[in-house]
Amino acid sequence: MSDASPTGLSVIDETQGGGHTLIFSSRLVMAANTTLQLSLLFAFLYLRANNFGSMWHPSGVGTPPQVLALIALAFPVVGVVALLAVSNAVSSARESSAVTGLLWLAFLATVLTGAVRILLMYQFNWTLNSAGTYADVSTLWYAVLLAEFIGVSAWLLSLVMGHVRGTDRLGSAHARAILEQWTYITGVSIAVYLLIQYAS
């Protein structure tokens, strides 16, 4: 077959996603996640505003343990800082060993985040059938955020392992995308903490 082409273009790059597609898709996930978070926010505000049967937050039902809740926020913030450093190191083409160290630090922060949040949920100390809808929404919201933290931690682990084993060097798009995801969930967690702790 001839390579003759009506447009005169005979050689064309293959269209493929790469980093642009990854970052775009990651932001799409954040957009969809926003709908999920807004649905939970709607439930929180709606049930709180109506306080049906005075069962929004009955007396005797406490709030999540303050200190543990703050620690559960501190580790994600450390993760954000570490991932920011990873992203900067990758984009400035720093040494691979420096990137590896920062990646491990970020991963450690994500593991501790998950562990502390599980411990926090274990300490809620309420039974859902009698604790009012405040406890229902809080438990579900913390569970959703825990699942999201674990999901991003798994993604980070795959990047760490690929980088450490040399099978897949960390690229700037991946570093940026995971930084954005972790920052987003951390931001939501802080907002949820403020809401649950102080707007009950």
Add this chain to the structure above:
Amino acid sequence: MDVVSTARPLMSARPTLARRLNEWGLLLGLIGAVIGFIAGYALGSGAISNFYGGGGEPTSLGSDPGILLGYAMSALGFLTGMGFLNYPIGRLLGAKRPTEEDNAYLHGEGGGLGRYFRMTTDHKVIGMQYLVMILAFLFIGGLGAMFIRTELLTPVPSVANAQSYLTLVGLHSTLMIFMASAAIMGPFANYFLPIMIGTRNMAFPRLEAMTFWLLPPAGLILLSTVFLGGFTTGWTGYAPLADQNVLGMDSYLMGFALIGLSIGLAGMNMIATIMTMRAPGMALSRMPVFVWSVLVTSFLGALAAPALIAAVLMEMFSRTYQATFFIPAGGGSPYLWENLFWFFGHPEVYIFMVPAFGLVMEMLPAFARKPLWGRRVGIGGMVGVGVLSFVVWQHHLFVSGIAPSLRPFYMFSTEMISVPTGIIYLVALGTLWRAHTRFSTPMLFIFAFFFNFLIGGFTGVFLSDVPSDFTLHASYFVQAHFHYTIMGGEVFALMGAIVYYLPKMTGRTMDIRLLRFQFWAVFITFNGTFISLIAVGIMGMTRRVISYAAYLQPLNDSATIFAYGLGLSMALFLGILIWEVVIKQRVAAFNPWESLGVEWQVPTPVPTFNFDRMPVSWSLPDNYDTGKPAADFGPTVPALSGAEHE
């Protein structure tokens, strides 16, 4: 510019262990599902249910935590057996990325019929998998409709009792809603989207495959409700009835959760593909109108499905841990479910319809032999429908107790939807104006689509008006309206698209005379059935109720007789399809409709990786004034060679 080779490696003669296992993917998936269910059931019935004072009252069939976790883990086990976790686990362990050869294998290169029964990343195979599965589930849902109509031949219960009738109605409607959400997006967007925008595959091919393979577990989990006592809520799953239902309700919840996940993930994958992987020259303004409809629908799916998932999670929490999200005595409210469900549910209706709009506007120019008139306006119409669909959901709550001050806004916003929809009608009329229209079989389905949807739209106006909605709410008028839009609209577009695209997807075609007979049979019986039901609705017959007043029997019998005809004519369509494509294998012309669309310029069967080299888009895809094809493929198949038309 450097030369980029797009040639693909040939498969090595010796398959690896992973590939050998992949060949048995479906069987392994089923084994994984059984093991997953047993493990999940044991875990859910035991330790997990003890948190937060949950667990509920176990019955002889099990407990809610056991059933729900069993379902969740059976779906996970199915996907694991199919091989979907191989890649992410490999990445977690830092394994090497799959080679080009591995990817080519997974894409189905060199695979025969077996690739349709395993995890395959070729978007064309996935499109065909969707088509077959949707037709199969539509058939099952259709059988349910026949049972319902049989029961309604008499005003008093005759075949079923009230409980099993309600379960039957719920199963029919939920299954049909599941399938309708993927009826056009599944087969046609997956198959044609990459070809239409000039790329080799979706942005995330494994994810694309997973969105398909989530549907069989969802459908089977839903159907398994018959072993758990069924559910009495219908497809809307309203609380607090859902809290009071037996274990069969868990099937509904898990089925809907899986469907919501599939819709959301598929939407994000398609948006990413369209926005970042278009061929050179394929500006947004040049994108085929069907691709535009897929883009709008994908945004609806990606942004609406999370609200459904939130609602379903709340209901699962309620059934497993006795949370009281929807129970007023515990501080909850049934309105919370209604709001979240319909925030998803109304855009969901346009997840059905917008791709149908796109498909008919895509097919129309090929038969009118004219470019689509007012193309940009038509695209704007679809975008308008999509945007407005997010601000109308409370019209579903007019009767159940929405604050009166909110009613005018939602009445107005709902009625506003008729404007962009009307624009799409105008675009169709403008395209047909002074056209030398070819009345081929797909064109008949397109006409029927517009006719039926017009009735669906007119009846919808009465339901968006607060006063008339108070009278007609929960009657057969609503049911008939919904069927006019979804069956009369989407399913007629689906049948037209199957006839239109079958030559490209399979290289086969169907008998035109039989199809024309089938078209008139389905068109007449459909309208006979649902005009009867509009009438009984106006006369006050309530839906979802097994018995009715005796004076409504003649119209009900009329509806049932027409419905039997409708069922037979739909079965005839399936019969023709199977006979002509699978058994007789009637060979189709290369481009039987003489279409100028990009998808018709590639060879049939479409090569595994779609193109020899990447195409360059250089004009609109419906340039019928000049007859110029939409893209330059380099050494390509001439646009109209071998064309034959009816």
